[in-house]
Each structure stands twice: as structure tokens, then as C-alpha cells.
Amino acid sequence: MNPQAPLLTLVISTAIAFLYWFWIEICYSRNGFYPYPLFSILTTYQRIGLFALSGSIMWVVGGALRAGYAYVNGYETVEELEKVKRAKSMAEGGKWE
Numbered sequence: 001m002n003p004q005a006p007l008l009t010l011v012i013s014t015a016i017a018f019l020y021w022f023w024i025e026i027c028y029s030r031n032g033f034y035p036y037p038l039f040s041i042l043t044t045y046q047r048i049g050l051f052a053l054s055g056s057i058m059w060v061v062g063g064a065l066r067a068g069y070a071y072v073n074g075y076e077t078v079e080e081l082e083k084v085k086r087a088k089s090m091a092e093g094g095k096w097e
Helices: 005-031 037-041 044-073 078-092
Strands: none
Touching: 005 044
16 A cells, blocks of 8 residues: 555545535636535635535545455555566566566
């Protein structure tokens, strides 16, 4: 597994949540109303909190999926990855022909 996966998942999921908020604001500016009635009730800071919470929840779900994958398939050990690297370098170097 990628050791940077938790950070990448957090950044990507939060970015997706805020891009969706940006899209909702564009829809509001064109239509004059929000697609969800909740957004007309919330203030801007509350909407920021809502989308930050949504990004965090997506991050937790991503972590749960990674943990479930590792539970089902097992962790890839460094030794196994090194074997794959050696095999690829030998194949690219033509040592197996």
C-alpha cells in the first residue's frame, strides 16, 4: 500500500467536496435557488462546515475501504515488492531470453 494514501485521500476527498460546493453556488447564481433546501437555511460558514465534514467522512470511508482491502487480500510486504522490481528489471534487461 502507498504510505501517502491517507493524506492523498484526505486532500482529494476534501477537494471534491469543495468543488461540489462551488458547483452548487454556480447553480444558485444562475437559477436563483439552491438545489437542496438545506443550503438556503445554512449560512456560508455553516456550509463550509458541512462540506468540510463531508470531505472528512469521505476520508474515513476511504480508510475503511483500504483496511477492508488489506484484511481480505493481506498487506503487500516489502520483500514481495522487491521481488517484483527485480523481475521487471531482469525482463527489461533481457536477462531472461
